[in-house]
Amino acid sequence: MKFDSNRAWLDAIAAVSANRHVLLAVAGVFFLLPALLSTVFLTDVQTQMLQSVGKPEAFEAIFADHLGLFLGFGIGGALVQGVGYLTVMALLSDRGRLTVGEAITVAFRALPSLIGVGVLTMVGLTVALMAFGAVLGGLIGVVAGTGAASVFVALALIVLMVYVSVKLSLVVPVVINDGVGNPVAAMVRSWQLTRHNSLRLFGFFLLLTIAYLVIAFMVTVMVVGPAALLLGEGQALTLLGGVISGAISAVASVILTAVLAYTHRQLAGPSAGTISQTFE
Numbered sequence: 001m002k003f004d005s006n007r008a009w010l011d012a013i014a015a016v017s018a019n020r021h022v023l024l025a026v027a028g029v030f031f032l033l034p035a036l037l038s039t040v041f042l043t044d045v046q047t048q049m050l051q052s053v054g055k056p057e058a059f060e061a062i063f064a065d066h067l068g069l070f071l072g073f074g075i076g077g078a079l080v081q082g083v084g085y086l087t088v089m090a091l092l093s094d095r096g097r098l099t100v101g102e103a104i105t106v107a108f109r110a111l112p113s114l115i116g117v118g119v120l121t122m123v124g125l126t127v128a129l130m131a132f133g134a135v136l137g138g139l140i141g142v143v144a145g146t147g148a149a150s151v152f153v154a155l156a157l158i159v160l161m162v163y164v165s166v167k168l169s170l171v172v173p174v175v176i177n178d179g180v181g182n183p184v185a186a187m188v189r190s191w192q193l194t195r196h197n198s199l200r201l202f203g204f205f206l207l208l209t210i211a212y213l214v215i216a217f218m219v220t221v222m223v224v225g226p227a228a229l230l231l232g233e234g235q236a237l238t239l240l241g242g243v244i245s246g247a248i249s250a251v252a253s254v255i256l257t258a259v260l261a262y263t264h265r266q267l268a269g270p271s272a273g274t275i276s277q278t279f280e
Contacts, residue, residue, distance in 0.1 A: 030084025
């Protein structure tokens, strides 16, 4: 099936608009709140690290002293946001209308599968990048020199990572909507669904990314810029910036999840549950 990005976008926006109150509440808990907590607890440390730029020993000392804090917020935030993505996906699934509590339960049950996909992806990419970099870098280095080889390998690795990201972009809807719990099977299913549509999906996701960056930049300039004149530099301005960026990110996360849900629905067709309901 040929992917229709316009249809996926319109369906996603319609779904978000129809369920905006529930989805925004979930986004506030799973996306905005972690961002605000990170802003509150890591601002001082990040300020110290910025002030130590150009002083490697001081930078490393600050990072080492707060390693537990960084790991806690990094891993904890990733897990909370993972549950958030799965919850939003469950609320938008075509397996029947779920309450928020039921969707969160589905999300927690599916979280191990998502973690497994993440671990397998990181391991696979690491191995592939090492092998790819060694072989390709060696071949090009002989012909064009070490400098050119490094640049070419870096570009090639970026292309590889983007390609894999596109191919695995439907893992979350596969886990939730198709009920695939095995991480390997979920990755294979996403890879199959995106077949013959990789370039279209890449172009679609690229446009969404550009739109997000432009909107985030403009909102930040229009809100945080004037606020800086009134509040000056300090905790209040930092907190405001965290609220603005967190809110934008939360809304974008909900829209992205909806886009992936309807992209999956378009490429995979209606679920078995939807078909059975049609004939009941």
